[in-house]
Amino acid sequence: MPAKKIAAKARSAAPKPVKKPAAKVKPVKKTAIAQKLSKTGAPKSPEAVVPASVAGLSELEARFVQEYLVDLNGTQAYLRAKPGAKETTARTESSKLLAKPNIQASVTKGKAERSERTGITADIAIKEAWAIMTADxxxxxxxxxxxxxxxxxxxxxxxxxxxxxxxxxxxxxxxxxxxxxxxxxxxxxxxxxxxxxxxxxxxxxxxxxxxxxxxxxxxxxxxxxxxxxxxxxxxxxxxxxxxxxxxxHSKDSAMDKVFRHLGLYNDKIQLTMPTVLIKDLTGRKD
Structure with missing residues (x-):
């Protein structure tokens, strides 16, 4: 049998390769901030849509930083960033978040970005709050x-x-x-x-x-x-x-802003009870 016919017959007898379906790539879920910015017509590049103040943070951390910049209230910021969370949990978790160096840096960057956008500095805001607080x-x-x-x-x-x-x-x-x-x-x-x-x-x-x-x-x-x-x-x-x-305008609200700026609030409340009182309540003498 001629060599050409043998080669052709061998090719027709060889099993055809099975095509594997292309692997499905799951779309990357955008953060809430990226979704919001993309709706406004901003560039779709993550580096472009995510503010510098929240770049590199998780979705929850990014939302928390943005909400915290609204009123500088950690507990309320956590509740808004994670709807459904309990207030006790929000108080604890917000303290943990605010203790992180990257969160602190993000908050600082966020304040700087806001001042640059609006032309309003912390000094201006505090002076206005102080004027309301001390006005006769x-x-x-x-x-x-x-x-x-x-x-x-x-x-x-x-x-x-x-x-x-x-x-x-x-x-x-x-x-x-x-x-x-x-x-x-x-x-x-x-x-x-x-x-x-x-x-x-x-x-x-x-x-x-x-x-x-x-x-x-x-x-x-x-x-x-x-x-x-x-x-x-x-x-x-x-x-x-x-x-x-x-x-x-509310003097109490102005005072709250000034006190928060000066760090005069202590949100950590420690409840203590004398040992003698505990023994009396339990009825034990020793």
């Missing part, structure tokens, strides 16, 4: 105590201002004119306690009407003339059924 609300409104109408009137009788006195006298004159025309008797003007009432004057401790306590009133200040600190505290004016209401 009396620059915006006061509750004043002044004399009552009887405090300084002659014989502790009702006292008028000069304008009130003149109006009362003029009104009585008109009444008397009409009385004369109709043939009726005229009335004498009663000066009562005289003139000179000034609500800014201090109460008379001998006044039988108010017992020296005077009358209170609320005074709103002209906001054009307040200090920068009071302007930071001022949050606007609301017109209510009872009158005007001045709204203020």
């Amino acid at each position: 609300p009396r620059e915006l409104m006061e509750h004043r105590i002044g004399c009552c109408r009887f405090c300084w009137g002659k014989g502790f009788l009702y006292q008028r201002t000069q304008a009130e006195f003149d109006r009362a006298e003029a009104e009585l004159a008109k009444v008397n004119e009409a009385a004369i025309e109709s043939g009726k008797p005229v009335k004498d003007f009663d000066p009562l306690g005289g003139v000179g009432y000034d609500k800014r004057r201090s109460p008379n401790p001998e006044c039988p009407e108010c017992a020296g306590e005077g009358e209170g009133r609320t005074v709103f200040k002209d906001t054009r003339n307040i200090s920068p600190a009071a302007a930071s505290l001022f949050a606007g004016v609301k017109d209510t059924k009872e009158g005007l209401e001045i709204k203020l």
Whole structure:
């Protein structure tokens, strides 16, 4: 048999190689941050979509850092980063995360990135919080105590201002004119306690009407003339059924921010109980 025919026959008899299906490659799951940034049209490269502050962190760590930068509250940041977690767990795990050098470095980078984006520095934010915290609300409104109408009137009788006195006298004159025309008797003007009432004057401790306590009133200040600190505290004016209401920014919230910045909070609470008390509670004598 010719050599060419033998080779052809051998090739046709040889088993055909079995093609193996191509291995399926599981898509890499994007972190929540990468997914959020990709939706905004940012480049799909991981190096481009992940901020420098969370690069190299796990998905949970990255979310925690981003949430922590919102309010610098570790427990709340963990609860938002991992929904469903218990508060006790969040408190413990957030402390562990914040103790890690890479997390601390990420938080520092995140603050720097935020300052660069917004142009707002920590100094500016703390100065504003400090202004709210130390502002005197009396620059915006006061509750004043002044004399009552009887405090300084002659014989502790009702006292008028000069304008009130003149109006009362003029009104009585008109009444008397009409009385004369109709043939009726005229009335004498009663000066009562005289003139000179000034609500800014201090109460008379001998006044039988108010017992020296005077009358209170609320005074709103002209906001054009307040200090920068009071302007930071001022949050606007609301017109209510009872009158005007001045709204203020929370001093407690400002104090919380300043205290957190200074590291004055100690979130670790240790509960201790004397040994003697424990023995008493258990009923044991030894």
